Amino acid sequence: MLVLDSAVTPGAMSVRLSFGVALVLFLSSPVRSEIIPDEVHHMECHDRYLMIAADLSFTGNNPRFVAVDKKGLHELTKPYQAKCGYSITHIHLLNLVELRASFFSCHTENINDQVFMFNIHLITMHNEVEKIYALNKTCSPSVPWSPREVTCEANYIEVSLGNEVSCRSRLQRDELNSTKVMQSSVASDWQVMFQRADEQMLPMNLSQAKKQGYMFDFTDGRLVFRTPYEQPECLLVQENGVPVEMIHATLFSKQGWIVLMVDLVVACSMYPGSYENGYVIWKTPEILFPGFHSTKINMGLNGNLVEQQAAEQKGYTVEVKDNTIDVGIPNTAEGGYRRSFVVDHLYEFYTFCLCFEQVLMDNNGIETTLRFHRTLMTPLLPCSVYTENQTNLEDHKFTVYVGDVPEDVELTSIHLNGHERQVHCTNKCSHNITRVSYHNNTHGYILEVPFDDPVALCQYLEEESVLQYSLDINYTLTVKTQSKPYYHLASIVATFTDVSPPVFDVDCLETGISFKLGHRPFDFLWEIFIGSEPLTAELATHRGYFLSNNSQSLLLEVPLFTDGYEYTEITLGGFFGTFTILMKNAGTSVAQTSTEKTCPFSSNELIMCSTDGRITAVVDVSLVMSHGGLAMGTKLLDKRCRPKETDKTRALFSFPVSSCGTMVKIGRQNVTYINEISYQTSLNVRSGFLDNATERVGVQCTYPLSGLYLLFSKIRFESDSVGVGKITHTLPGAGVHTSGLRGPIRSTALPQTVPATKKPPSKPALFMGADQPPAQFFKVSKFYNYARNYERGEYL
Known part of the structure; x- marks a missing residue:
C-alpha cells in the first residue's frame, strides 16, 4: 500500500513534478478534423475513467487514437498506453473498439482533481484516405476520492494517494533500513527505490524510472504512480492458487536534513478466470495487504457497479474460501457479450468486462479503494440448439x-x-x-x-x-x-395406430344397393375396385352407377341389373343380388378387404347369360298359352326341355347354350345363342327358321368374340364376361321383334306376338364357318358365376 512517512511535511505534497513530454507527432501539413456521426461512437464518464467506443465497421479493423494537449499530438501506441493510463481493447463480439482513459492519464487537463478534460483524436482509413475525428469530453468524479485508490487495469496498475493520509507514529524495522539508504543519498531531487523480497535495489531518479516505463505525478491534492505489468521490478507470487503481481516502490526526496518519503506497496490479482457450471469464475485474495480488512464489495459489468447484495440478486455469486474471494458471473448476466462459432459443431462463448471494487480499512482507519478491470471469457461451449x-x-x-x-x-x-x-x-x-x-x-x-x-x-x-x-x-x-x-x-x-381399410355402410334399395363411405385422412392408402376395374367417375357413368364424392363422404348407388352383380337363388318368387366392392392396397394392388352385400329382389321377367354358358330366364308365357293350357306345358325348341318352375303365367328356364335346340349366330364381333319358348304339341324345325308356331317367346344371349378362346358346343363353355340377354315376345302375323337388347339380367317389356318361325335343326349351326367342326371350348373368367346354385346339364 501507500504509506506517507512521518518525515513528510504537509506542504511537501503540493510540490508538482514535471515528468517530461510524451512522444509528440509533428504533422507535415495542417490536419482537418471530420465530424463523426453519433450513431457510430459513444462516450461515457465513469467513476475514475472515460470510456470511448466506436463501431469497427466505421473505423475499420485498425483504428488509431491520439491524445492531444497544448504540446501537440501523442499517438497512443501499445507501450505508451500502459505507461500513460490508457487501455484500448478490440471487442470483436460487438464489432467495437473501446478506449478507457484514466482521469490521471497523460495529456488530460486536470482542474483541482474535480474536472478532467479529454481531447482524443480517432484516426481511421477510408478508401486509403486517412480521416481524423476529434472526440472531446469533460468528466468529474461521481464519488468522492478515497485517501488511497488502486486501479488494476487490463494493462497497468495505477495508484493515487491523497495528502490527507495520516502519518504513522513510528517506522517498522525494515523501513528503518531503507531510510538509512535514502539519507545517505546525495540526490537533492526525488528518487525512487524498488524492493523485491529480500533484494533491495539501488535508487534511481525519476527520469531514469520514466525511461523504464514508470510514471509519477503530483496533482493539486494527490500523488499518482503508474506502472505496466511484468516490469523487472515486479514480483509474481501465488496466494492460495491465485497469481498476484506485486511492486514495492519507495519515493523519497532529501532536502537538507529533512527526508520526504512515500512508501508504496501495490498488489493486483492476475487470475485469468475459469468456467464452472454456467459461471465464469474470477478470484482475488480477500486481503491483498497485511493489516487491512474488507468492509465493502461492489461489482458489475462494463463499469456499472452495484453492491454485493444487489449483484447476488441478479445471479452473481460471491464466496470467501480459504481467504480467497470467488466471484461467479452467470452466462445470462446482463451486459455480457456473446458470440456463436462453428467448428464442426455450433459453439458459443461469452465475454464479460468485469469491474470489481473492494473497500479496505487499515489499522489506522484509513480507507483504501481497490478496483479491478478484467476481461473474462468462457471456453467454447456447445450451443444448446x-x-x-x-x-x-x-x-x-x-x-x-x-x-x-x-x-x-x-x-x-x-x-x-x-x-x-x-x-x-x-x-x-x-x-x-x-x-x-x-x-x-x-x-x-x-x-x-x-x-x-x-x-x-x-x-x-x-x-x-x-x-x-x-x-x-x-x-x-x-x-x-x-x-x-x-x-x-x-x-x-408421426404414427397412426389401428389403421384399417375403409368400411362401407350398405343399404338395400328396391332398385339396387347403396354404399356409403365416410372419408378418413388415411383412406388414400387404398383404392376402390369393382371386380378388376378401379372405381372412377368414368367407370360409374359407363356402367350406369350413381356416384357422388365430396370432402366428407363417398356415395355409390348400384342399380339392379348393372355390371358387377352376382345373382343367386333365382325363382319365380324372386332372387338374390350380390354386389362386392374390393379395397386394394394402393401401393401393392393387393386386395385387403371387401364389402359384400346381398339383397333380395323380385322381377316379373328376367334373363341371365352366365360366363359358363348357361341361360336362365324368367318369362311371362301368358300369350303362349292364349288358347288355353298351363305354363308348365311350355317348352324350348327341344321339346324335352321343360321349365324348372312355373306359376299361372310365368315359367323359369335354365339351360346350357349348347343344349335344348339352341341356335348359334356368329357376327363379326359377337356370337349369339337363340332359343324359343312355345306351347305347341308339334313343331317343324328348319335350319335357321321358325314357323308353324302360333305364339312364342324368344330368348337369346350374345357374347363378345374377343372374350372367347375356344368354343365347345357339347362339352364346356367359358367366357371372360357375361353375355347380353334378350327376351322377345312374338305376335301372330308379325315378324320376330329384335329390339330391346338388355344387360346380363333384365326384366323385359310387355309381351309381344310375332310370326311363326321355322323349326331349328336338331344341332346348332357352326359359328366358325360351315366347314368347321363343332366348337368344343369357350374360355372365360369365373368371376361372375351367376348360375352356380343350379344343377348343370339338367336339360342336356
Whole structure:
C-alpha cells in the first residue's frame, strides 16, 4: 500500500513534478478534423475513467487514437498506453473498439482533481484516405476520492494517494533500513527505490524510472504512480492458487536534513478466470495487504457497479474460501457479450468486462479503494440448439420447433427429406416457417409441413395396422459473422395406430344397393375396385352407377341389373343380388378387404347369360298359352326341355347354350345363342327358321368374340364376361321383334306376338364357318358365376 512517512511535511505534497513530454507527432501539413456521426461512437464518464467506443465497421479493423494537449499530438501506441493510463481493447463480439482513459492519464487537463478534460483524436482509413475525428469530453468524479485508490487495469496498475493520509507514529524495522539508504543519498531531487523480497535495489531518479516505463505525478491534492505489468521490478507470487503481481516502490526526496518519503506497496490479482457450471469464475485474495480488512464489495459489468447484495440478486455469486474471494458471473448476466462459432459443431462463448471494487480499512482507519478491470471469457461451449416435436395427429401436419437459436445465428436453408425448401416463401408454399423471438437474446423457428406434402414419406405397416409419416429435417444455420454453416438434423415420425381399410355402410334399395363411405385422412392408402376395374367417375357413368364424392363422404348407388352383380337363388318368387366392392392396397394392388352385400329382389321377367354358358330366364308365357293350357306345358325348341318352375303365367328356364335346340349366330364381333319358348304339341324345325308356331317367346344371349378362346358346343363353355340377354315376345302375323337388347339380367317389356318361325335343326349351326367342326371350348373368367346354385346339364 501507500504509506506517507512521518518525515513528510504537509506542504511537501503540493510540490508538482514535471515528468517530461510524451512522444509528440509533428504533422507535415495542417490536419482537418471530420465530424463523426453519433450513431457510430459513444462516450461515457465513469467513476475514475472515460470510456470511448466506436463501431469497427466505421473505423475499420485498425483504428488509431491520439491524445492531444497544448504540446501537440501523442499517438497512443501499445507501450505508451500502459505507461500513460490508457487501455484500448478490440471487442470483436460487438464489432467495437473501446478506449478507457484514466482521469490521471497523460495529456488530460486536470482542474483541482474535480474536472478532467479529454481531447482524443480517432484516426481511421477510408478508401486509403486517412480521416481524423476529434472526440472531446469533460468528466468529474461521481464519488468522492478515497485517501488511497488502486486501479488494476487490463494493462497497468495505477495508484493515487491523497495528502490527507495520516502519518504513522513510528517506522517498522525494515523501513528503518531503507531510510538509512535514502539519507545517505546525495540526490537533492526525488528518487525512487524498488524492493523485491529480500533484494533491495539501488535508487534511481525519476527520469531514469520514466525511461523504464514508470510514471509519477503530483496533482493539486494527490500523488499518482503508474506502472505496466511484468516490469523487472515486479514480483509474481501465488496466494492460495491465485497469481498476484506485486511492486514495492519507495519515493523519497532529501532536502537538507529533512527526508520526504512515500512508501508504496501495490498488489493486483492476475487470475485469468475459469468456467464452472454456467459461471465464469474470477478470484482475488480477500486481503491483498497485511493489516487491512474488507468492509465493502461492489461489482458489475462494463463499469456499472452495484453492491454485493444487489449483484447476488441478479445471479452473481460471491464466496470467501480459504481467504480467497470467488466471484461467479452467470452466462445470462446482463451486459455480457456473446458470440456463436462453428467448428464442426455450433459453439458459443461469452465475454464479460468485469469491474470489481473492494473497500479496505487499515489499522489506522484509513480507507483504501481497490478496483479491478478484467476481461473474462468462457471456453467454447456447445450451443444448446434443440428440436421439439409438437405434432398433433388431429391437425394432420408436422409441427416441429427448433429453439435456443442464438441471436447471431439465422436459418438460411432447410431440406425436408432431401428436398430443399424456401425459408422465406415469396409464393404460396405447402410448408410454413415462423420465427419466434425471446427476451434472452435467442429465437426459434416453428416448421409446419402437412402430412400430404409430397416431401413427407408415408409407410403403411399392414401386419401392425400402423401408418407412419416421417420427415428428416436438415436445418442450415449460419453465424452472421462467419460464413461457415452449421447443420442441425432432426428426424420426426408421426404414427397412426389401428389403421384399417375403409368400411362401407350398405343399404338395400328396391332398385339396387347403396354404399356409403365416410372419408378418413388415411383412406388414400387404398383404392376402390369393382371386380378388376378401379372405381372412377368414368367407370360409374359407363356402367350406369350413381356416384357422388365430396370432402366428407363417398356415395355409390348400384342399380339392379348393372355390371358387377352376382345373382343367386333365382325363382319365380324372386332372387338374390350380390354386389362386392374390393379395397386394394394402393401401393401393392393387393386386395385387403371387401364389402359384400346381398339383397333380395323380385322381377316379373328376367334373363341371365352366365360366363359358363348357361341361360336362365324368367318369362311371362301368358300369350303362349292364349288358347288355353298351363305354363308348365311350355317348352324350348327341344321339346324335352321343360321349365324348372312355373306359376299361372310365368315359367323359369335354365339351360346350357349348347343344349335344348339352341341356335348359334356368329357376327363379326359377337356370337349369339337363340332359343324359343312355345306351347305347341308339334313343331317343324328348319335350319335357321321358325314357323308353324302360333305364339312364342324368344330368348337369346350374345357374347363378345374377343372374350372367347375356344368354343365347345357339347362339352364346356367359358367366357371372360357375361353375355347380353334378350327376351322377345312374338305376335301372330308379325315378324320376330329384335329390339330391346338388355344387360346380363333384365326384366323385359310387355309381351309381344310375332310370326311363326321355322323349326331349328336338331344341332346348332357352326359359328366358325360351315366347314368347321363343332366348337368344343369357350374360355372365360369365373368371376361372375351367376348360375352356380343350379344343377348343370339338367336339360342336356
